[in-house]
Each structure stands twice: as C-alpha cells, then as structure tokens.
Amino acid sequence: xxxxxxxxxxxxxxxxxxxxxxxxxxxxxxxxxxxxxxxxxxxxxxxxxxxxxxxxxxxxxxxxxxxxxxxxxxxxxxxxxxxxxxxxxxxxxxxxxxxxxxxxxxxxxxxxxxxxxxxxxxxxxxxxxxxxxxxxxxxxxxxxxxxxxxxxxxxxxxxxxxxxxxxxxxxxxxxxxxxxxxxxxxxxxxxxxxxxxxxxxxxxxxxxxxxxxxxxxxxxxxxxxxxxxxxxxxxxxxxxxxxxxxxxxxxxxxxxxxxxxxxxxxxxxxxxxxxxxxxxxxxxxxxxxxxxxxxxxxxxxxxxxxxxxxxxxxxxxxxxxxxxxxxxxxxxxxxxxxxx
Amino acid sequence: xxxxxxxxxxxxxxxxxxxxxxxxxxxxxxxxxxxxxxxxxxxxxxxxxxxxxxxxxxxxxxxxxxxxxxxxxxxxxxxxxxxxxxxxxxxxxxxxxxxxxxxxxxxxxxxxxxxxxxxxxxxxxxxxxxxxxxxxxxxxxxxxxxxxxxxxxxxxxxxxxxxxxxxxxxxxxxxxxxxxxxxxxxxxxxxxxxxxxxxxxxxxxxxxxxxxxxxxxxxxxxxxxxxxxxxxxxxxxxxxxxxxxxxxxxxxxxxxxxxxxxxxxxxxxxxxxxxxxxxxxxxxxxxxxxxxxxxxxxxxxxxxxxxxxxxxxxxxxxxxxxxxxxxxxxxxxxxxxxxx
Numbered sequence: 001x002x003x004x005x006x007x008x009x010x011x012x013x014x015x016x017x018x019x020x021x022x023x024x025x026x027x028x029x030x031x032x033x034x035x036x037x038x039x040x041x042x043x044x045x046x047x048x049x050x051x052x053x054x055x056x057x058x059x060x061x062x063x064x065x066x067x068x069x070x071x072x073x074x075x076x077x078x079x080x081x082x083x084x085x086x087x088x089x090x091x092x093x094x095x096x097x098x099x100x101x102x103x104x105x106x107x108x109x110x111x112x113x114x115x116x117x118x119x120x121x122x123x124x125x126x127x128x129x130x131x132x133x134x135x136x137x138x139x140x141x142x143x144x145x146x147x148x149x150x151x152x153x154x155x156x157x158x159x160x161x162x163x164x165x166x167x168x169x170x171x172x173x174x175x176x177x178x179x180x181x182x183x184x185x186x187x188x189x190x191x192x193x194x195x196x197x198x199x200x201x202x203x204x205x206x207x208x209x210x211x212x213x214x215x216x217x218x219x220x221x222x223x224x225x226x227x228x229x230x231x232x233x234x235x236x237x238x239x240x241x242x243x244x245x246x247x248x249x250x251x252x253x254x255x256x257x258x259x260x261x262x263x264x265x266x267x268x269x270x271x272x273x274x275x276x277x278x279x280x281x282x283x284x285x286x287x288x289x290x291x292x293x294x295x296x297x298x299x300x301x302x303x304x305x306x307x308x309x310x311x312x313x314x315x316x317x318x319x320x321x322x323x324x325x326x327x328x329x330x331x332x333x334x335x336x337x338x339x340x
Numbered sequence: 341x342x343x344x345x346x347x348x349x350x351x352x353x354x355x356x357x358x359x360x361x362x363x364x365x366x367x368x369x370x371x372x373x374x375x376x377x378x379x380x381x382x383x384x385x386x387x388x389x390x391x392x393x394x395x396x397x398x399x400x401x402x403x404x405x406x407x408x409x410x411x412x413x414x415x416x417x418x419x420x421x422x423x424x425x426x427x428x429x430x431x432x433x434x435x436x437x438x439x440x441x442x443x444x445x446x447x448x449x450x451x452x453x454x455x456x457x458x459x460x461x462x463x464x465x466x467x468x469x470x471x472x473x474x475x476x477x478x479x480x481x482x483x484x485x486x487x488x489x490x491x492x493x494x495x496x497x498x499x500x501x502x503x504x505x506x507x508x509x510x511x512x513x514x515x516x517x518x519x520x521x522x523x524x525x526x527x528x529x530x531x532x533x534x535x536x537x538x539x540x541x542x543x544x545x546x547x548x549x550x551x552x553x554x555x556x557x558x559x560x561x562x563x564x565x566x567x568x569x570x571x572x573x574x575x576x577x578x579x580x581x582x583x584x585x586x587x588x589x590x591x592x593x594x595x596x597x598x599x600x601x602x603x604x605x606x607x608x609x610x611x612x613x614x615x616x617x618x619x620x621x622x623x624x625x626x627x628x629x630x631x632x633x634x635x636x637x638x639x640x641x642x643x644x645x646x647x648x649x650x651x652x653x654x655x656x657x658x659x660x661x662x663x664x665x666x667x668x669x670x671x672x673x674x675x676x677x678x679x680x
Binding site for chain 2 (some may be wrong): 105
C-alpha cells in the first residue's frame with residue numbers, strides 16, 4: 001500500500017531534534033531515502049542516546065548541528081526555514097529524572113517551550129510532530145489503554161514529557177502552530193542505545209543476548225508490554241508529519257500485540273541462539289516507578305492516517321540482532337561510538 | 341460541627357508560600373487564630389497578588405520573608421523546621437502565561453520542583469498541600485466535573501500548574517513526602533487582587549461594582565461557573581493539611597452551586613447598590629482560552645474530610661463588599677497598597 005505521505009517529503013525541509021538518537025536517526029535514514037532536505041540537532045550528551053554512527057551511510061546527505069536544545073539561540077535560528085519538525089530530543093531515563101529532576105525539566109519542558117516559541121516567532125507555518133510517551137498514563141486502569149485514559153505519570157520524566165506534549169497542543173490550538181503528539185510504547189530496533197540499562201530494558205536485553213550474558217527479569221516476568229519496531233515508529237512520524245488531520249491530537253503508537261516479559265525474553269534467546277535468563281526480585285527504585293501491565297490501543301491513529309504496526313517481534317529481533325552483530329563496536333565501546 | 345483538624349494547628353510550624361496573596365493571607369489569618377507558628381514566603385512581584393496589607397492585624401504574629409520561590413537557596417533553608425507547607429505561590433494569570441510562557445514555567449513548574457527537592461533533602465516528614473486549579477480540565481466533556489475528568493489544559497498556565505501538581509503526587513508516592521492538591525474553582529473574597537483584570541474576572545467585577553462603574557460581560561453571559569468564598573477555601577486547606585487520608589490525592593474544591601455570569605453580575609449589582617452591566621463581544625485572546633461552562637463536583641473531598649462550601653454567594657458578596665469599602669485604598673492605589 002502507498003503510504004499516506006507518498007511524495008510529500010521529496011525536497012521538503014525537515015528538522016529532526018534528537019536526530020542522532022535512536023528513533024530520530026532511523027527517521028533520518030527514511031527521510032534521506034525520500035529525498036527530503038534533512039537538518040539534525042543533537043546534543044550528543046554522554047549516555048543520552050545520540051550516537052554519530054547512527055547516521056553512518058547518510059552523513060553526507062544530512063546537515064548536523066551538535067547543539068543542546070537548551071541553547072535557545074540555536075533553536076531560534078534553526079527552525080526558521082523548515083517545513084516539518086520531528087521533535088524527538090529529550091531526556092528519556094526515568095531513573096535519571098528522579099535523581100536529577102531539574103535537568104529533566106530543563107530538557108523536557110523548558111526546551112520544548114523554547115522550540116515552540118521559536119516557531120511562533122519565526123516560522124508559524126511549520127508542522128511539528130512531538131515524540132510523546134505511554135509513560136504519561138502511569139499504572140493503567142484498564143487495558144488496552146486508549147487516549148481517553150487519564151494522564152497520571154508515575155515519575156518526573158512522565159510529568160515533564162506530558163507538559164512538553166501539552167505545550168504542543170496549546171500552541172496548535174491558540175497560536176495555529178500545527179502540532180501533534182505520538183505517544184510511543186516500547187520502541188526497539190537498530191541504532192538504539194545499548195551502552196547502559198537506564199533507558200528501558202529492551203535494548204539492554206538485546207545487548208545481553210548478543211553478548212551471551214544473563215538477562216535478569218524482575219518478578220515472575222508476567223508483566224505485559226507491547227513493542228514497536230523502530231521502522232514502524234518512523235513510519236508513524238512520517239504519516240503524522242504529512243497529515244493535517246493529526247493537528248492538535250495525541251495518538252497512541254503501539255505494537256501488534258502484547259507479550260509478557262517472560263515470553264519476550266524466551267523469544268529473544270531463541271532467535272539470538274545466545275544468552276540466558278534469571279528471575280530476580282524487583283529492585284526498590286525500579287519497582288517504585290514500574291507501571292504494571294501495559295499495552296496500547298492505536299485505533300485512533302489507524303483511523304486518522306491508516307498506520308498500523310507491521311513488523312512482528314520475531315522479524316524485528318532478527319533485523320536488530322543482525323544490525324548489532326555487524327556494528328556492535330559502535331554501540332558498546334565509548335571509543336568507537338564517537339567515530340562516525 | 342468541629343472541624344476535622346480541631347486542635348491540630350496549635351503550636352504547629354506552618355509555612356505558607358504566596359502567603360501575602362489572596363488565599364494565602366486569608367489562611368494566615370485563620371492559622372494565627374488557631375495559634376499556629378506561621379512563616380510566610382512571598383515574592384511581592386508587582387501585579388501578582390501579594391499585598392503586605394493582606395496581613396494587616398496579624399503582622400506581629402507571623403514571620404514574613406519577601407523571597408521569590410525561584411530563589412532555591414531561600415526555600416531550601418525555610419522548609420527545614422516546618423510541619424505543614426501550604427504551597428500557594430504561583431503565577432496565576434492565564435493571559436500572562438501566553439505572553440511570557442517561560443516565566444510561568446519557572447514559577448509554576450521549576451520552583452515547585454525545587455520546593456519538593458528541598459523537602460526531600462531537608463524535611464521529608466513535612467506535609468504539603470498544593471493549590472491546584474480547575475483550569476487543568478480545560479473545556480469539560482461533562483458537568484459537573486469530577487477528578488476522573490481528563491486533564492486537558494487550554495493554556496500554558498494550566499499546563500504548568502498541572503505539572504506542579506503532578507510533582508507533588510510523585511514526591512508523595514515515590515519519596516514519601518506527604519502531599520495532596522486542591523483543585524480550586526473560582527475563589528473570591530476579601531484580600532483578592534483587584535488592581536487589574538488579568539487574574540480572573542470575579543475580583544475585577546467586584547471592583548467595578550464598588551466604583552459604580554460598568555461591568556462588561558462577554559457574550560450573552562450564559563456561561564456557568566461555581567464560586568468558592570475564600571473562608572471556605574481556607575477551611576479546605578486546613579482540613580487537607582491535617583488529614584493523612586488526603587495524601588497522594590487531588591480534590592476538587594468548588595462552590596455550592598453553579599451560576600451564570602449574567603445572574604452573578606445581577607446579584608452583585610443588587611447587593612452593591614452600584615455599578616451597571618453591558619454585554620460585549622468576546623475579545624479574541626480571551627475567547628481562545630475560555631473553557632465554556634464549568635462547575636466542579638467536590639464529593640470526593642467531602643467524603644475524605646467532610647468539607648463542603650458553606651458560604652452563599654449573597655453572604656460572600658456582602659462580606660467582600662464590606663471589606664473593600666473599608667480598605668479600598670489598600671487594593672486599588674499602588675502607593676497605599678505597599679504600606680502595611
């Protein structure tokens with residue numbers, strides 16, 4: 001099926017904030033293939049997810065600015081001639097947000113407001129697609145979770161992410177800066193940070209499997225989650241960026257079906273032909289901000305633009321493992337990771 | 341009926357942020373009468389609502405620090421020995437938040453996080469009651485609005501206020517800093533800012549009536565609101581501060597019954613024996629962030645601590661008009677307003 005955006009991005013001036021990060025860089029690869037004019041902002045803060053190697057193969061076809069979103073003057077300048085902004089820059093560690101809440105606020109709230117103010121002043125015709133998160137729902141009251149579910153974040157990161165999202169909606173509604181937000185569930189795939197375990201467990205599990213190491217699953221592993229392969233997530237951004245139906249809306253972007261941690265790890269180990277699993281007691285700090293079972297209903301987004309998750313977990317794991325086996329040194333070794 | 345807090349506040353060390361403001365100062369008067377040890381923080385920023393005259397009569401029985409909540413070092417020090425913090429400091433103008441969103445963020449998000457961090461580090465046993473707002477609900481889907489209604493703020497102020505509220509809940513849930521939030525509807529009464537019209541219409545209407553001036557009602561005046569007399573609002577804070585049932589919860593604190601703007605103004609003019617009314621077209625900037633009809637269901641709070649609004653609009657207006665007739669020069673004239 002032809003995607004809704006068809007030839008929309010050819011020659012289109014696009015900005016990706018957090019464009020050297022996991023989802024941003026996969027989106028950059030897609031946009032280059034679609035002949036877009038791609039500008040990337042990334043702070044490359046140690047441990048945050050940005051990795052110059054993520055644009056390996058397209059480095060001559062994109063323009064990269066190593067800039068912190070907190071630097072308002074840069075953002076102010078860089079938004080000016082853009083048609084579409086994919087706004088993915090953020091601090092994504094839940095645990096870090098509890099240890100250093102002010103930094104999380106500066107990046108996930110203040111910088112979002114600065115970006116939107118820059119658009120309002122210098123480029124009110126731009127379209128902005130914000131990377132939201134299912135974390136804003138907290139412990140769900142019912143499953144699957146629709147966009148009508150109460151927002152009830154369980155940590156500082158969830159609060160700041162939802163404030164960042166609300167700013168986009170208010171700027172859409174009041175200042176006509178066309179904007180929408182995609183509330184992503186657990187995204188996985190090539191170019192994800194796997195250097196440490198503070199940005200979600202899925203990348204970390206993949207790394208442990210790759211290195212034939214032991215995966216620790218908390219509790220009995222019965223907790224359910226849904227997973228989106230990064231190519232599907234990138235498609236969701238492309239659809240949202242090209243559709244004015246989406247303006248002023250939030251959409252869940254979730255996986256094909258839920259799976260327990262137990263079965264997820266079983267599948268991963270089977271496909272990787274490596275790694276082991278051990279069930280351990282929940283660490284206190286992680287248990288406190290865990291959200292129990294979660295899976296999203298993405299019907300609203302499907303109805304809006306026709307998007308659905310297409311990649312099975314099996315296919316996604318196969319591609320992901322293949323990617324990291326070829327490129328592992330760029331993702332686990334700090335020395336190599338900083339070479340482009 | 342004996343209030344739930346009974347002798348709770350006698351000798352109790354209390355901090356009121358925004359304590360020279362409207363609700364904060366009325367609360368201070370009540371706490372002094374209850375023999376509490378009252379410390380007040382207020383920035384006294386021009387036009388924000390703080391007024392030294394608001395503690396006229398109790399100035400020798402409270403300790404006042406003219407400090408901006410954005411000054412983390414002061415807050416850090418002042419929370420240390422307190423038993424209860426009534427956290428009412430904030431930027432409250434919706435229009436100002438759209439003109440200067442960063443200042444609103446600094447005060448309503450960042451400073452809240454700093455206050456809670458100060459509690460976490462230096463006084464984890466403290467109880468915090470946060471002044472939330474019904475503005476977080478935006479345009480309601482159904483009436484009356486319960487706490488189960490989606491949060492969908494229509495302006496930057498609403499977003500930052502709800503982030504501030506969520507921080508309190510997360511610090512309650514994760515760090516055991518006992519905290520709750522009262523989502524106040526339209527509060528009115530003595531000591532409210534009536535110098536300008538940017539902090540809600542009710543105080544401004546009262547001033548126009550007092551000065552026998554013309555009150556402009558937008559549209560046909562059919563929009564519904566509920567109003568809480570400030571003594572009832574202060575009672576709500578006292579109840580929440582003394583009750584551990586409230587920890588981790590948000591509660592609507594609304595009026596006895598809804599009334600249209602049309603009937604509200606009619607009643608006000610009748611009681612004031614002064615003023616006139618004219619119906620005018622909505623100004624663009626105000627229409628954009630108006631929320632239509634709104635009234636709150638406060639049953640959850642009633643069930644928790646037994647609180648209900650008790651003061652009729654008629655009685656509330658009588659007391660308010662009487663107060664301002666005696667003290668008007670301290671509320672309309674900048675020169676006098678700064679004398680204590």
